[in-house]
Amino acid sequence: MRIDIVSIFPEYFAPLDVSLIGKARERGTLDVRLHQLRDWTHDIHRTVDDTPYGGGPGMVMKPDPWGEALDSVLASDEGTPRLIVPTPSGRPFTQEVALRLSEEPWLVFACGRYEGIDSRVMAEYGERLPVDEVSIGDYVLAGGEVAVLVMVEAVGRLLPGVLGNVRSVADDSFAPGAMANLLEGPVYTKPPVWRGREVPEILLSGHHGRIARWRRDEALRRTSANRPELLADLDPDTLDKRDREV
């Protein structure tokens, strides 16, 4: 997968050189290219923003530098990418969206700052390629860079060979299957007793069927406590099927 990121703070993406994503880049599984938006300005101050038409607080990112930057990035003959713009006013970014994006050969991320990017940029490129305005949550960041780090990690870890243990992707919270739409329950490792606290006996029993059922019950308990709205999506016979499955 090729990933292009356009930003006025490309240094935000140093974390993409480390850990799983860094190794995937070394192996060539991921080809991440960073671009400084200001390289496509032509004034002495390398201006990328201006006051909003219609008044209001803050500044808006000018369309010209974005147009020149995206034209340059898209000039590559490697097919047609999806253009992803992180914004508080976008569609929710979920594990399902991450799974879908992990199937794409090429993603281009546009990092907005200030009050956002002139809307004509998304309109212009929306006529040529899929443009996804995506929110990672209901809060406002100073810019899209951190949101892109979140999405690149969520998508990158789904790529073949990036995660050591393929199983853990299937076991993810929100992954499809028996644990779909459930939060993961508690996890434990050695020592069996730590500061007088024991690991739940069932996990040491070796009864895989009972362990699976215990994990599902704990997942239901935690989901009900932290995200009750997710349980609304579960129809009752799915729950029963879960019982039969196990």
Ligand SMILES: COc1cccc(COC(=O)c2cn[nH]c2)c1
């Ligand atoms: C493109 O326009 C803007 C405007 C304002 C901030 C940002 C940065 O993104 C976020 O704040 C965000 C993304 N998901 N949840 C919050 C982008």
